Amino acid sequence: MDLYLKHAEPTAEERAAVDAELGVPTTRWAGGDRDRAEESRVSYGGRDARAQRHLLLPILHAVQKRLGWISDGSLNYVARRLTVPPAEVYGVATFYAMLSTQQRPPTVAHVCDDIACRTNGALELIDAFDTTDGEVRDGAMWVRSPCLGLCEHAPAAMFQLADVDGRPRADFATAPVTAAQVGAVLDGGWVVTEPPGSTPQTQAPRAEGLRLLRRIGVVDPDSLDDYRRHGGYTALRRALQLGPAGVLREVTDSKLMGRGGAAFPTGVKWQAVASAPAHPHYLICNADESEPGTFKDRVLMESDPFALVEAMTIAGLATGCERGYLYIRGEYPLATARLTSAIAQASARGLLGEDVMGSGMRFELELRRGAGAYICGEETALMNSIEGYRGEPRNKPPFPTVAGLFGQPTLINNVETLVNVLDVVLTNGPAYAEVGTEKSTGTKLFCLSGHVERPGVYEVPFGTTLREMLDLAGGVKDGRPLQAVLLGGAAGTFIPEEQFDTPLTFEGTREIGASLGSGVILLFDDTVDLLDVLTRMAAFFRDESCGQCVPCRVGTVRQEEALVRLASGSANGSTAADVDLLGELSLVMKDASICGLGQTAPAALQSALALGLVPGVDSGHPGVDTSRTPESSTDEKQERP
Amino acid sequence: MRRNAPVMLGGVRRLLDVDIDGTTHRVPEGSTILDVLRDQDIDTPTLCYLGNLTPVNACRVCMVEVDGSRVLVPSCSRRVEDGMVVKTDTDRVRHSRKMVLELLASSTDMSLAEDAVHRWMDDYQVDVKRYGPPGPPAGAGERDRRQAGHHHVTDGMTAETVAQPTKVDNELYVRDYARCILCYKCVEACGEDAQNTFAIAVAGRGFDATIATEFDVALPDSACVYCGNCIGVCPTGALMPKSEYDMRQAGTWDESRQDQVTTVCTFCGVGCNLELTTQDNRIVRVDSPIDHSVTHGHLCIKGRFGYSHVQPD
Numbered sequence: 001m002d003l004y005l006k007h008a009e010p011t012a013e014e015r016a017a018v019d020a021e022l023g024v025p026t027t028r029w030a031g032g033d034r035d036r037a038e039e040s041r042v043s044y045g046g047r048d049a050r051a052q053r054h055l056l057l058p059i060l061h062a063v064q065k066r067l068g069w070i071s072d073g074s075l076n077y078v079a080r081r082l083t084v085p086p087a088e089v090y091g092v093a094t095f096y097a098m099l100s101t102q103q104r105p106p107t108v109a110h111v112c113d114d115i116a117c118r119t120n121g122a123l124e125l126i127d128a129f130d131t132t133d134g135e136v137r138d139g140a141m142w143v144r145s146p147c148l149g150l151c152e153h154a155p156a157a158m159f160q161l162a163d164v165d166g167r168p169r170a171d172f173a174t175a176p177v178t179a180a181q182v183g184a185v186l187d188g189g190w191v192v193t194e195p196p197g198s199t200p201q202t203q204a205p206r207a208e209g210l211r212l213l214r215r216i217g218v219v220d221p222d223s224l225d226d227y228r229r230h231g232g233y234t235a236l237r238r239a240l241q242l243g244p245a246g247v248l249r250e251v252t253d254s255k256l257m258g259r260g261g262a263a264f265p266t267g268v269k270w271q272a273v274a275s276a277p278a279h280p281h282y283l284i285c286n287a288d289e290s291e292p293g294t295f296k297d298r299v300l301m302e303s304d305p306f307a308l309v310e311a312m313t314i315a316g317l318a319t320g321c322e323r324g325y326l327y328i329r330g331e332y333p334l335a336t337a338r339l340t341s342a343i344a345q346a347s348a349r350g351l352l353g354e355d356v357m358g359s360g361m362r363f364e365l366e367l368r369r370g371a372g373a374y375i376c377g378e379e380t381a382l383m384n385s386i387e388g389y390r391g392e393p394r395n396k397p398p399f400p401t402v403a404g405l406f407g408q409p410t411l412i413n414n415v416e417t418l419v420n421v422l423d424v425v426l427t428n429g430p431a432y433a434e435v436g437t438e439k440s441t442g443t444k445l446f447c448l449s450g451h452v453e454r455p456g457v458y459e460v461p462f463g464t465t466l467r468e469m470l471d472l473a474g475g476v477k478d479g480r481p482l483q484a485v486l487l488g489g490a491a492g493t494f495i496p497e498e499q500f501d502t503p504l505t506f507e508g509t510r511e512i513g514a515s516l517g518s519g520v521i522l523l524f525d526d527t528v529d530l531l532d533v534l535t536r537m538a539a540f541f542r543d544e545s546c547g548q549c550v551p552c553r554v555g556t557v558r559q560e561e562a563l564v565r566l567a568s569g570s571a572n573g574s575t576a577a578d579v580d581l582l583g584e585l586s587l588v589m590k591d592a593s594i595c596g597l598g599q600t601a602p603a604a605l606q607s608a609l610a611l612g613l614v615p616g617v618d619s620g621h622p623g624v625d626t627s628r629t630p631e632s633s634t635d636e637k638q639e640r641p
Numbered sequence: 642m643r644r645n646a647p648v649m650l651g652g653v654r655r656l657l658d659v660d661i662d663g664t665t666h667r668v669p670e671g672s673t674i675l676d677v678l679r680d681q682d683i684d685t686p687t688l689c690y691l692g693n694l695t696p697v698n699a700c701r702v703c704m705v706e707v708d709g710s711r712v713l714v715p716s717c718s719r720r721v722e723d724g725m726v727v728k729t730d731t732d733r734v735r736h737s738r739k740m741v742l743e744l745l746a747s748s749t750d751m752s753l754a755e756d757a758v759h760r761w762m763d764d765y766q767v768d769v770k771r772y773g774p775p776g777p778p779a780g781a782g783e784r785d786r787r788q789a790g791h792h793h794v795t796d797g798m799t800a801e802t803v804a805q806p807t808k809v810d811n812e813l814y815v816r817d818y819a820r821c822i823l824c825y826k827c828v829e830a831c832g833e834d835a836q837n838t839f840a841i842a843v844a845g846r847g848f849d850a851t852i853a854t855e856f857d858v859a860l861p862d863s864a865c866v867y868c869g870n871c872i873g874v875c876p877t878g879a880l881m882p883k884s885e886y887d888m889r890q891a892g893t894w895d896e897s898r899q900d901q902v903t904t905v906c907t908f909c910g911v912g913c914n915l916e917l918t919t920q921d922n923r924i925v926r927v928d929s930p931i932d933h934s935v936t937h938g939h940l941c942i943k944g945r946f947g948y949s950h951v952q953p954d
Contacts, residue, residue, distance in 0.1 A: 097790030
């Protein structure tokens with residue numbers, strides 16, 4: 001297609017930022033110098049040029065990093081290099097919270113004020129700053145951020161640092177953070193914090209029977225040799241002996257269920273991709289962990305990155321994928337660095353690439369960074385994001401196993417699901433299934449945060465009750481009375497005390513109308529203003545809605561407005577009318593939204609209303625939507641963000 | 642699939658049994674549920690659907706209940722399957738349709754929407770008052786500058802809207818995004834489904850998403866070729882020829898004095914049908930019939946805007 005580019009030419013620096021990713025342009029078409037002799041005989045552009053669109057997000061990241069924002073000159077140059085219309089590049093660039101199309105200072109602190117950090121002093125932290133949200137001072141600013149996945153050490157901040165005077169600076173996230181530390185970074189300084197471990201069970205005395213966490217705190221996450229010393233790559237060796245059919249059989253026999261929130265049987269999904277007639281097949285690891293209160297995948301990736309690389313290699317082998325993408329959220333700089341290093345080391349040693357472990361099998365793994373969009377955790381939105389489009393979910397069917405990434409059969413699994421496969425292969429399917437319950441096999445990672453004595457990631461066999469989990473984590477912080485427990489994250493539900501003995505399994509939680517979601521257990525003590533928490537969740541969904549479908553795009557706005565009214569006690573008409581309205585909004589969002597984001601956006605609020613947790617609203621209010629939240633059902637292969 | 646397309650003899654299509662509201666129909670494989678509903682004259686509201694565009698199923702107003710599906714299904718894009726049981730008039734369906742129309746009406750100026758939209762809003766008893774009075778309009782370009790993932794929390798006493806000043810930056814058409822329901826039709830018509838110009842795209846995120854050129858530059862600085870196919874597909878009057886806009890501003894637009902005249906474009910040999918709207922014997926707007934086999938409703942700049950030579954000022 002012909003591109004019409006506004007007369008904004010890229011500066012040398014803007015060109016350099018893009019060329020560093022794509023190489024120097026060789027044709028006039030792609031923005032290079034004109035070679036009249038050559039151009040009289042050859043034409044460029046067309047399909048080859050357009051096939052590079054999937055590089056759009058990585059290049060926008062590079063420009064943002066180099067310049068601190070995406071200027072019109074650089075945007076035009078990106079459009080020319082990739083043959084993507086500038087309006088579409090702009091549409092993609094404005095979709096992500098970490099990219100800016102307006103000039104921004106090189107130092108931006110993203111300070112989390114989401115539900116877990118809010119219970120641990122985030123608001124006091126923000127009050128202590130001497131600038132306001134978005135105010136630029138001396139080349140720096142801070143903005144409020146949704147959950148950064150560092151909830152166990154809350155409050156958290158992530159620093160997005162662009163180059164200054166050509167000097168590259170690495171992004172970093174840290175927690176717990178103080179106002180003085182944030183101020184120091186904004187002033188051009190640096191902070192080094194060494195947070196306590198994220199997995200209390202791996203500290204002395206070390207818990208027995210850990211599977212997913214067994215290497216954490218023991219293995220050096222930067223060393224392939226150390227990983228192998230601790231049993232690494234024995235699972236891949238065994239998988240190569242078993243062959244694809246053998247691995248599929250073990251995974252199916254293990255009855256492993258997806259851990260991303262939708263609880264779809266992993267074996268069924270793998271079989272579907274393996275037997276799909278169209279080729280090539282693609283593998284995606286969904287590491288866009290953004291559900292408020294969730295940090296288990298981050299801990300796995302930071303502390304044991306090779307395990308994920310090995311597990312993805314096995315998944316690729318079993319399902320006939322020669323190419324895998326690891327899509328990690330943009331707010332996880334440490335995990336990104338560790339995984340990048342792990343992939344490079346594994347490739348250098350022949351554990352990835354043309355000939356994996358000398359087996360003749362080919363598997364290449366590429367890491368892709370998100371750029372601040374919760375919605376990209378929805379599987380089809382994630383695929384659009386990789387392909388270089390806006391991260392808007394697709395309508396299903398067709399499901400990814402039939403037509404996913406680049407329209408090809410695609411296996412997409414969550415980090416925790418994949419890491420489980422190592423154990424499935426090492427033992428065998430039936431042995432794996434002996435742990436846990438009949439329908440929920442194996443162990444599960446739970447993320448405990450909020451007002452809890454020992455926050456962190458805990459690994460327990462399925463069937464452990466919520467009460468046992470709370471005991472394991474030492475109960476409520478400082479022994480205060482418990483006000484509420486949120487299970488499953490912002491898209492989850494509140495659990496009343498009389499249901500604390502429900503086993504935490506897929507079937508057990510489904511029976512009480514809840515869901516495990518991503519394994520979030522967030523505690524709120526009696527000092528918490530729950531309406532404030534609910535309003536923050538509503539604001540989160542309004543911010544993170546992609547805007548594609550009406551029930552979610554407008555519904556999340558109306559839900560937030562009604563909640564603000566409830567919180568301020570100034571109802572529009574009467575409180576009862578506002579509660580009725582929230583119930584009606586809930587029904588349409590659940591029933592008519594395209595994806596899981598809109599479908600679960602009202603879930604936590606409605607469960608809080610039903611339980612009488614909202615001051616001024618009786619638990620038996622007739623307008624509350626008590627119908628089941630339509631997620632985690634296995635009749636549709638849908639992974640929730 | 643295109644309705645009213647020219648009759649081409651394709652491959653033989655299997656007939657499937659589909660149950661609609663208790664009656665079984667034999668329909669060709671590959672039809673969408675909406676095709677069947679329209680064939681059966683079951684009134685189904687649609688906003689983002691148009692026969693000459695690929696369904697994006699973004700508006701969620703054509704939802705129906707399908708047995709076995711845990712959520713409602715967009716009838717415009719879901720293809721029928723053998724034995725499918727569809728219900729179009731349940732409480733869930735009615736509630737969702739009503740709420741979608743209500744959410745749109747509470748945030749967008751729907752006054753110039755197609756007549757059918759107003760009929761559906763009456764049928765489903767849309768009540769926008771319960772969301773509170775509309776919030777203040779945004780300043781020029783303000784909505785285009787919002788950063789994804791950030792918004793200012795209001796006091797909830799007014800309902801936030803997309804109201805903003807009309808963008809008038811050329812002599813051929815105007816963009817009044819206070820009327821935009823983000824149905825994606827104009828983006829499709831500008832891009833893959835008709836013109837392949839890609840001058841506009843959806844930008845921003847969530848409620849702050851907009852239809853925009855790159856950096857919100859004025860249309861003359863964008864890739865726009867002024868085919869006006871976006872105007873032809875806009876269901877709410879957000880996109881409008883400047884001639885119509887000026888008359889509406891001046892209060893001289895009067896549909897009771899207007900006639901529709903069908904003719905053939907004289908500029909080239911393609912033979913596009915034109916549907917002229919005339920008032921007081923002057924052309925005030927040009928469209929093309931969506932069911933015309935040559936244009937499918939789309940035109941070029943000459944056909945849509947090149948008529949001043951027949952009526953010099």
